[in-house]
Amino acid sequence: MYVRVAEHLAARIESGDLRPGQKLPPERELATEYGVAYHTIRKAMQILRDRHMIASVHGRGTFVLPRDEWNAGDGE
Structure with a gap:
């Protein structure tokens, strides 16, 4: 189920x-x-962190990274 959620996000x-x-x-x-x-x-x-699509900042939250930082093939 978590893979489906990751794919949807x-x-x-x-x-x-x-x-x-x-x-x-x-x-x-x-x-x-x-x-x-x-x-x-x-x-x-x-999974999304491993793909470099998002990054968490302690105390601030999780943010979407710019497309040029993504690595869509990783994380599964």
């Missing part, structure tokens, strides 16, 4: 629904939105 990023520099909703909020457990979101977010 990646598609939102790729489509521009979530833009570079934009802060993502908190993981607990995403868990509610997707109807999955919190740990499912955490694993999905790790």
Whole structure:
């Protein structure tokens, strides 16, 4: 399930629904939105971090990275 969530979030990023520099909703909020457990979101977010599509900043949140930093082939 976490791979599906990661792919859906990646598609939102790729489509521009979530833009570079934009802060993502908190993981607990995403868990509610997707109807999955919190740990499912955490694993999905790790895939996106591994692809360099997002980055977490301690105390500030998780942000979408610019497209030129992405590595879409990694993380699975």
